[in-house]
Amino acid sequence: HMPTPSVAPSTVSSMTASTVMPSQQKQPMPGMPQQHHPPAVAPKLSKYAESPAAQAQQNRVLTECTRKVQENAYYMKQAMENDDIPNVLHRASQMLGELGDGVSSSLTPKNYYELHMRALDDMPNLEEYFYSLVVAASADQPPKFPAKQLYDNVQYCPKVLPRLYLQICAGSVLIRSGAVTAQWVLQDLIEYVKSVQNPIRGLFLRHYLLQVTRDKLPDKELVKDGYEFVLA
Known part of the structure; x- marks a missing residue:
């Protein structure tokens, strides 16, 4: 008799594992739905996710726009004190122009909100100045501006x-x-407000409109018009 060659157990197990027939592979049971695993997809970054460099750029833009707002607000107040109406309107326009400037359009909503709030800090003073122009100082002294004319001039x-x-x-x-x-x-x-196409600018403009007119909605006889205005 020929001697049987000896084979190490580890070699046998490895050979057995490598020679499994396809029919011996694990098959799904009949009638059971097959599981399909979707391919791995990298998570999407938020539209406003910022790298350190982008954050630094945001800070620079916000700082510069805020500086211009404060500068024009300062000169607007000086023009009010001097009763220089054309310069008041010019400086107010420059101050508010930072909200629609091409540079500010690159700001994230959070940073645009900060700029918006800073620009609106001086709007109550501007409204009171406008009101002083359209109201007679005394019975024998007419107002400097008819209210409708001021509304048209701006x-x-x-x-x-x-x-x-x-x-x-x-x-x-x-x-x-x-x-x-x-x-x-x-x-x-x-x-007029509906004409603003940019969603961020339009949103904050509507916020200002509602803030300023919340105590001026139509009287109770026209409550339906008040609802329509708020929902418009």
């Missing part, structure tokens, strides 16, 4: 976004003066 601002902010501010004064009905002014303003 619309000569060449840039769209600052013009709309000034129009809302002057519209609030026009309602307070009682020269026209609140319903007319609010309907006029909402039509």
Whole structure:
């Protein structure tokens, strides 16, 4: 008899594992749904996810825009004290223009919100100044400006976004003066605001409109118009 060659157990097991027939491989049971594993997909980064370099650029843009807002606000206040109406309108337009400038369009919503709030800090003072122009100082002294004329004049601002902010501010004064009905002014303003196509700028402009006019909605006889204005 020929001697049987000895084979190490580890070699046998490895050979057995490598020679498994396809019919011996694990098959799904009949009637059971097969499981399909989707391919791994890398997680999507947020639209506003920022690298350190992008964050630094955001900070630089926000700082520069804020500086310009503060500078123009300072000169606007000086013009108010000197009763220099053309310069008041010019500086207010420059201040609000930072919200629609091409540079500020690169800001994230969070940083644009900060710039927006800073630009609006001085708007109550501007509204009170406008109101002082359209209200008679005394019975024998007429107002410096008819309220409707002021509302029309601010619309000569060449840039769209600052013009709309000034129009809302002057519209609030026009309602307070009682020269026209609140319903007319609010309907006029909402039509202009709808023209802003940029979603971020349009959102913050509507916020300012609602903030300024929240105590000037139509009277109870016209409550339906008030609802329509808020929902427009």
